[in-house]
Each structure stands twice: as C-alpha cells, then as structure tokens.
Amino acid sequence: MKKTLMMVLCVALCASCAAKRPVQQPVQQPVQQTVVEDDDAAAEIKRLEQELKLQQLKNQLKKEQLQADKEMAALEAEGLEVSIPCIESSFDDEDYFRELGIGVVSSGNMGAARMDAATNAKNLIKLRLGEFVQGINSFYYNTYTGSKPSNDVQSKTEQKLNGVVEKMLNDADKECEKRYTNAKGIDEWYYVVRIPKSDLKKKMLDVLSQEEKSNIDFNEYKMQEFMDKRMNEMLEAKKNAGY
Numbered sequence: 001m002k003k004t005l006m007m008v009l010c011v012a013l014c015a016s017c018a019a020k021r022p023v024q025q026p027v028q029q030p031v032q033q034t035v036v037e038d039d040d041a042a043a044e045i046k047r048l049e050q051e052l053k054l055q056q057l058k059n060q061l062k063k064e065q066l067q068a069d070k071e072m073a074a075l076e077a078e079g080l081e082v083s084i085p086c087i088e089s090s091f092d093d094e095d096y097f098r099e100l101g102i103g104v105v106s107s108g109n110m111g112a113a114r115m116d117a118a119t120n121a122k123n124l125i126k127l128r129l130g131e132f133v134q135g136i137n138s139f140y141y142n143t144y145t146g147s148k149p150s151n152d153v154q155s156k157t158e159q160k161l162n163g164v165v166e167k168m169l170n171d172a173d174k175e176c177e178k179r180y181t182n183a184k185g186i187d188e189w190y191y192v193v194r195i196p197k198s199d200l201k202k203k204m205l206d207v208l209s210q211e212e213k214s215n216i217d218f219n220e221y222k223m224q225e226f227m228d229k230r231m232n233e234m235l236e237a238k239k240n241a242g243y
Helices: 002-020 032-077 110-145 151-170 197-207 210-215 220-240
Strands: 096-104 173-181 187-196
Touching: 096 110, 096 173, 096 197, 110 151, 110 173, 110 187, 110 220, 151 187, 151 197, 151 210, 187 197, 197 220
Parallel strands: none
Antiparallel strands: 096 187, 173 187
C-alpha cells in the first residue's frame, strides 16, 4: 500500500513539474543573409535591364546603318559618286573616340536636324563606351582579382564609370559639322563628336571612392593597363571595319 502511494505521488510530482516547465520558443533565424540576397537580386535585375536597353539601342542603330548602306549601294549602282560629309573626321585614332551622326531635315527645320545628328553621334559613342565599361569590369575582375565581387558592388562600379561617360558626352567636342543635300534632293545634317581617351581614363580612375576601391581590390596600374589594352582592341576593330 505504501509503495503504491509513493508511486502515485511521484507521478503527480512529475506531471506538476512538466506543467510548470516553460515552453521553449523556436529560435528565429537571422534575416541579414536574406536582406543581402535581396539586394544582390535587385542589383542583378537592374544590370540586366541596362544590358537590355543597350542591346535595343545597338539593334536600332544597326538597323539604321543597314538601311543607309542599302541606299548608298543603290546610288553607286546607278553610277553616282557618293561622298559622305565629315566621314574622314569620324575615324578613331590614338587620342580620340569619334562617331558620325546624321539628321534628316524635315519641314525645313535645320535646328532639329542638327540636334538629331549630334544625338545620334553621341548614342553611337555611348553604345561603344558602355560595352567598354562592361568589358573593363569583367576583364579586370577575372584576370587580376581572380574573383567576381557581389552583384551590388559590380553594379555600383559600373554606374560610376557610366556616369563619367554620360558627363563627357554632355560636354563632348564637335569635330566636324556639315549640311548636305543628297542625290534625292533631301537635306541632311552630318555631325561628328569626339571623346579624348586620356581624359576618359583619368576620370574613370578618379571617380571611385577609397571604400569602393577597397571593395573591388583596386589596383590603378592594372586597371589602366586593361583600359589601354581594350582601347587598342577597339581601335583595331574599327580600322578593320573600314572606318
């Protein structure tokens, strides 16, 4: 009887202790990693949107160039001598990036045609230098640092470098400007802009803060070396294309 009573008391005490024991709360996982991943995803989406916009511009300019080539070939087939105004002033050299833009006069509006020509020339340089910035980033990271920084760091670096291109395009010098009446009697405006390579390199090297340079393992000598190499490749590519 005593043993039975003792067993009942033990069971009751155990049940009481279990009832008073605090319920263990689930451990919350840190959200920092999720925030970082979300930032990287947003930066990657923004970079892809920029690439898409650049590709659309490239396709449009290519379409316009093909149309111009067809019209010129048709005129030459008719035995007409075709001379493109400002073409000799639009070639790249060791010191400058250059591009030729064309604007067609409509309703006698010479000012609008001139603006279109200048805008088209700047768009062509912007297209080439946008690819230049992307190439510099990937080439530098892959061959010098041996690793790629986070998408956020890479995106911010590209934004800073592209900002330099935008500023220089706004202040771009005019190399050549001519009004021309083509064989069909249509008035056109030809405009060549230029960007000095040495100024572009210097401003790109200076635009990054010390913190940003630390984030990408920045080496000014190596970066300038890659810039020079890429500029020479672009110059050769343009020469091989005949302009």
